[in-house]
Amino acid sequence: MKESNYEQEKFRKNQEREIFRLVKQDNVSIQEVVQQYGVSRSSIYRIIATFERENPLEAELMKKQGKDVTPEDYKKLLEELSSLKKALAEERLRADFYQEMVAYGEEVYGIKLKKAGTK
Structure with a gap:
């Protein structure tokens, strides 16, 4: 049971990271991400805000373009x-x-x- 919860949490975190990367780093539109992941616009905004709050350093670095790192x-x-x-x-x-x-x-x-x- 714990392993299953761990795997679900790991999957969720990776999905949040990927959504954040698409929107902030690759400049993919929110609408495209909504269609790709099948979640609402408000969920995308919540995921982005949560990721930034939980991973401030990583989020800051991801916002920078590749050559700016x-x-x-x-x-x-x-x-x-x-x-x-x-x-x-x-x-x-x-x-x-x-x-x-x-x-x-x-x-x-x-x-x-x-x-x-x-x-």
Whole structure:
């Protein structure tokens, strides 16, 4: 179930990135994007606004044309990617630790620590 949600979220993010790229970088009209993706105009505007809010650095760089991107911009993206990878590794470690503690509590003390309503 979690893997399915992850794949859906990944697909959605990639689609948002592609829509943003088409409109802001390739200057494709909103109407063409609406026809291509089969969503409403308001959805396209919402996707663009959401992408800009969630990925400000990437959005700024994508708005620049290919020749306007400087090595400094590329370096900033690499630094952001590195920090995001580090944060992801820390969160995975934290999640693994939590799961181990729950399993230990159940095994040693017989305590059920799972949230009510979960299966």
